[in-house]
Amino acid sequence: MPFIPHTDEDTKEMLEAIGAESIDDLFDEIPGHLMIDSLDAVPEALSEMQITRLMRERAAMDGSPLCFIGAGAYEHHIPTAVWDIATRGEFYSAYTPYQAEASQGTLQTIYEYQSMVTALTALDVSNASLYDGASALAEAALMAVRCNRRQKSRRILLAPGVNPTYEKVAAAIAGSQGIIFERLPMDAGTGNVMESLDDPREAVAVVIQQPSFFGTLEDVDRLTDWAHRHEAMVIAVVNPTSLALLEAPGNWGEQGADIACGEGQPLGVPLSSGGPYFGFMTCKQKHVRQMPGRIVGRTTDLDDQPGFALTLQAREQHIRRSKATSNICTNQGLMVTAATIYMSLLGFEGLARVAGRSQQNTARLVAGLCAIDGVERLFDGPHFHEAAIRLDRPVSQVLAKLAEQDILGGHDLSQDFPGLGDAMLVCATETKTVEDIDAYVTALGKVLMEGSGR
Amino acid sequence: MADLIFDKSRQGRRAFAQAPQETVPADIPERFLRKDTALLPEASELQVVRHFTRLSQKNFSIDTQFYPLGSCTMKYNPRACNALALLPGFAGRHPLGPVSHGQGFLRCMFELQEMLKAVTGMQGVSLTPMAGAQGELAGVAMIRAYHDARGDSGRNEIIVPDAAHGTNPATATMCGCIAREIPTGSEGDVDLEALKAAVGPQTAGIMLTNPSTLGVFERDIIEVESIVKDAGGLLYYDGANLNAICGKVRPGDMGFDVIHMNLHKTFSTPHGGGGPGSGAIGVGERLLPFMPVPIVAAKEVAGETVYDWLTEHDLPQSIGRLSGFMGNAGVLLRAYVYMRMVGRDGMRRIAEFATLNANYLQARLRDAGFELAYPSRRASHEFIITLRHEARDLDLTAMDVAKALLDRNYHAPTTYFPLLVPECLLIEPTETESKETLDGFVDALVAIASEARDSGTRFKQAPYRTPVRRLDDVKAARQLDLKYEPGEP
Numbered sequence: 001m002p003f004i005p006h007t008d009e010d011t012k013e014m015l016e017a018i019g020a021e022s023i024d025d026l027f028d029e030i031p032g033h034l035m036i037d038s039l040d041a042v043p044e045a046l047s048e049m050q051i052t053r054l055m056r057e058r059a060a061m062d063g064s065p066l067c068f069i070g071a072g073a074y075e076h077h078i079p080t081a082v083w084d085i086a087t088r089g090e091f092y093s094a095y096t097p098y099q100a101e102a103s104q105g106t107l108q109t110i111y112e113y114q115s116m117v118t119a120l121t122a123l124d125v126s127n128a129s130l131y132d133g134a135s136a137l138a139e140a141a142l143m144a145v146r147c148n149r150r151q152k153s154r155r156i157l158l159a160p161g162v163n164p165t166y167e168k169v170a171a172a173i174a175g176s177q178g179i180i181f182e183r184l185p186m187d188a189g190t191g192n193v194m195e196s197l198d199d200p201r202e203a204v205a206v207v208i209q210q211p212s213f214f215g216t217l218e219d220v221d222r223l224t225d226w227a228h229r230h231e232a233m234v235i236a237v238v239n240p241t242s243l244a245l246l247e248a249p250g251n252w253g254e255q256g257a258d259i260a261c262g263e264g265q266p267l268g269v270p271l272s273s274g275g276p277y278f279g280f281m282t283c284k285q286k287h288v289r290q291m292p293g294r295i296v297g298r299t300t301d302l303d304d305q306p307g308f309a310l311t312l313q314a315r316e317q318h319i320r321r322s323k324a325t326s327n328i329c330t331n332q333g334l335m336v337t338a339a340t341i342y343m344s345l346l347g348f349e350g351l352a353r354v355a356g357r358s359q360q361n362t363a364r365l366v367a368g369l370c371a372i373d374g375v376e377r378l379f380d381g382p383h384f385h386e387a388a389i390r391l392d393r394p395v396s397q398v399l400a401k402l403a404e405q406d407i408l409g410g411h412d413l414s415q416d417f418p419g420l421g422d423a424m425l426v427c428a429t430e431t432k433t434v435e436d437i438d439a440y441v442t443a444l445g446k447v448l449m450e451g452s453g454r
Numbered sequence: 455m456a457d458l459i460f461d462k463s464r465q466g467r468r469a470f471a472q473a474p475q476e477t478v479p480a481d482i483p484e485r486f487l488r489k490d491t492a493l494l495p496e497a498s499e500l501q502v503v504r505h506f507t508r509l510s511q512k513n514f515s516i517d518t519q520f521y522p523l524g525s526c527t528m529k530y531n532p533r534a535c536n537a538l539a540l541l542p543g544f545a546g547r548h549p550l551g552p553v554s555h556g557q558g559f560l561r562c563m564f565e566l567q568e569m570l571k572a573v574t575g576m577q578g579v580s581l582t583p584m585a586g587a588q589g590e591l592a593g594v595a596m597i598r599a600y601h602d603a604r605g606d607s608g609r610n611e612i613i614v615p616d617a618a619h620g621t622n623p624a625t626a627t628m629c630g631c632i633a634r635e636i637p638t639g640s641e642g643d644v645d646l647e648a649l650k651a652a653v654g655p656q657t658a659g660i661m662l663t664n665p666s667t668l669g670v671f672e673r674d675i676i677e678v679e680s681i682v683k684d685a686g687g688l689l690y691y692d693g694a695n696l697n698a699i700c701g702k703v704r705p706g707d708m709g710f711d712v713i714h715m716n717l718h719k720t721f722s723t724p725h726g727g728g729g730p731g732s733g734a735i736g737v738g739e740r741l742l743p744f745m746p747v748p749i750v751a752a753k754e755v756a757g758e759t760v761y762d763w764l765t766e767h768d769l770p771q772s773i774g775r776l777s778g779f780m781g782n783a784g785v786l787l788r789a790y791v792y793m794r795m796v797g798r799d800g801m802r803r804i805a806e807f808a809t810l811n812a813n814y815l816q817a818r819l820r821d822a823g824f825e826l827a828y829p830s831r832r833a834s835h836e837f838i839i840t841l842r843h844e845a846r847d848l849d850l851t852a853m854d855v856a857k858a859l860l861d862r863n864y865h866a867p868t869t870y871f872p873l874l875v876p877e878c879l880l881i882e883p884t885e886t887e888s889k890e891t892l893d894g895f896v897d898a899l900v901a902i903a904s905e906a907r908d909s910g911t912r913f914k915q916a917p918y919r920t921p922v923r924r925l926d927d928v929k930a931a932r933q934l935d936l937k938y939e940p941g942e943p
Contacts, residue, residue, distance in 0.1 A: 045795060272547065348492050
């Protein structure tokens with residue numbers, strides 16, 4: 001019996017102590033007609049040797065292609081130590097630190113995480129993480145409604161460069177509380193928010209993603225000041241790697257963004273088909289009591305020694321029930337552990353090098369691709385480590401041809417942005433060598449040449 | 455000294471092997487660039503490894519201690535589940551990668567959906583919710599979408615028993631509904647008269663955990679079903695306690711329309727110090743069109759099975775997307791490996807031995823003089839003792855016992871939940887613990903109680919042997935210190 005330690009003798013003695021004849025007797029309060037006999041749709045058990053073989057075969061089917069897709073999840077080098085330590089049983093198999101004295105490892109790690117994320121975003125307080133970047137935006141939107149008492153509407157404005165999936169997720173999660181998301185107009189030349197904007201008409205908040213979904217850089221200072229002038233809060237959606245290069249949300253404009261959130265995956269979390277990742281969220285001090293999720297604080301114990309505990313729990317569902325700031329219960333503890341180790345190993349300088357190399361690699365890739373006939377860059381202006389390009393034919397066919405050569409050439413934008421034509425997003429992080437980039441450029445050149453019969 | 459990683463930081467120190475070897479100037483105009491540096495640690499690789507290894511040693515965990523935290527199902531997390539989910543083909547796969555480079559992964563997900571349908575008796579499964587609470591959100595959103603689609607949009611009340619997890623009423627609020635609490639009867643079942651009085655044309659549905667958080671099976675489940683359904687409401691099954699019935703009874707057969715499963719409980723994915731969870735949902739016929747996307751489908755193409763995504767284009771009535779991609783894929787892989795290793799017959803043994811362990815522990819503690827909250831009832835996979843007499847007569851509270859247990863190297867049970875039982879300990883041993891471990895735990899509880907009774911020992915100051923002593927929660931909340939500031943002691 002996998003993972004069950006009982007011998008027949010144990011079972012017999014335990015039933016005697018209970019005063020039951022059989023294990024089945026223990027289920028005698030359940031109406032008999034509801035009991036089932038077997039689960040035919042579940043296969044017979046496999047040994048570890050057998051399941052290992054099966055999973056290796058399946059993992060091998062998915063291969064190890066050369067990947068130039070970003071679009072919200074980024075391939076970065078992950079130091080071996082990150083997951084070696086994060087998967088130690090003491091981190092891996094512990095739970096939410098309800099018993100603080102027996103959970104100082106997890107609690108101190110979260111405190112250090114909060115310190116690092118507030119430093120990166122230049123804001124005052126951080127929670128212990130949320131599920132992922134997209135759901136973090138949903139929670140940020142709900143939080144803005146709670147914080148911004150000056151606006152009675154529930155309208156939230158999104159810059160055109162906010163990840164389209166984030167909007168879908170935010171609408172699915174926050175929509176039933178009456179929150180409405182509207183897009184600000186896009187400047188076709190830059191992909192950013194239009195220069196001249198109408199008044200935001202009682203918007204609760206403006207969401208600015210930097211770098212944008214297209215990798216472009218918004219004029220965040222101008223937008224932040226514009227939003228604040230109209231008594232809208234500013235929610236920054238940021239890539240944590242980029243914060244080693246780009247201005248931090250807390251320093252945007254005159255007053256800084258009010259809430260920052262985003263996808264934590266670039267900080268040492270594997271791509272793993274989309275999760276588990278973690279969403280981070282930081283804000284100004286005055287909004288801390290409206291923040292969702294766990295928060296860890298430093299305090300002292302009976303001997304006046306420093307220690308760590310969950311704090312401000314009166315915001316949370318297990319205390320406030322239907323009046324809680326959110327229904328969220330867990331954070332993404334294990335991923336936060338990994339991210340804290342990652343940030344500790346890289347430091348600011350290391351992170352800046354990762355960011356700088358990624359930016360340079362993408363610039364090189366885009367220059368190479370755009371030198372091919374039939375390929376053009378979509379938006380002017382500076383980019384971080386991602387860019388949109390337009391092809392002279394449907395993107396899906398081209399990507400399929402590249403995939404046959406084990407090159408994942410980018411993310412097709414035609415579903416979410418049909419107005420942009422045959423466009424796709426490409427990304428080359430620090431993991432790509434000059435040879436990798438050249439291989440992609442050569443392959444795309446051949447695919448386009450063959451397709452056009454030239 | 456708290457001995458933070460920041461205390462080890464020295465300017466110019468780095469883990470040199472872990473970042474590109476040279477700094478390249480970014481081709482970005484000055485006005486976009488950061489003017490300061492963020493205060494991240496500057497430490498060597500060894501310092502970082504040692505720091506976090508030593509921090510880990512300050513945790514209690516399943517791998518190091520018995521962890522009978524009620525309602526959390528702290529069972530053994532098989533090591534193979536982790537190792538196989540992190541195989542390079544899986545760990546390195548981009549979520550937006552083409553299905554041509556994802557057939558291995560997608561096949562695992564499809565088969566997981568099918569196994570979860572079988573175990574729960576539901577008609578459809580979506581794996582995308584990222585935690586139990588998000589599964590709840592999906593479930594209640596689907597219930598609302600169902601009523602709305604029928605033009606029955608006045609239904610905005612969700613009935614929740616008073617013993618429910620806090621996430622239930624909080625979820626109702628998140629979904630724009632009103633949570634209506636109903637009381638529990640003296641033996642732990644839902645108060646049927648109160649339920650009858652609560653239902654009406656405003657009832658969207660009921661959220662029920664069965665076995666309940668009181669550790670007993672809801673015996674009147676069929677009556678509950680007919681009362682709610684006759685009123686036009688739907689039934690939501692909170693899968694927090696699925697471990698108690700896995701392979702024995704199925705929520706689908708009990709009449710539930712929608713359920714969430716906590717894969718980190720029943721299917722043994724790691725709790726990770728508070729996540730990641732995974733809250734896959736299952737639905738009956740009526741809610742199939744409303745499931746969150748994406749979902750994995752199997753198609754026959756030229757005699758071969760090909761796995762692909764179903765999106766909002768395939769399910770236009772879907773409540774939408776809940777995560778940036780497809781949810782906690784790596785957690786789902788771990789659950790898949792676990793289910794394949796446990797297999798068909800093992801599924802029912804989960805419930806059988808979890809229930810055996812709980813009833814054994816309940817009988818031993820009752821015989822040792824502890825008061826059971828529901829003495830006339832079988833335990834499910836967990837049960838409650840109340841220390842109200844010990845608290846009154848010996849000044850020995852549930853909190854004191856919890857802390858005293860830590861000194862004896864046991865993680866404490868869940869304390870002060872459910873809220874309706876005074877001075878309670880909710881104890882869930884799980885099926886992976888041996889009889890010797892349970893016996894040792896009984897001995898520890900007996901020793902604590904007799905020390906209090908016979909020697910007058912008070913445990914107000916416990917624990918003594920943990921890395922820190924009892925912490926000042928009031929100070930933590932009043933003098934907020936939520937991050938490191940340079941120059942602090």
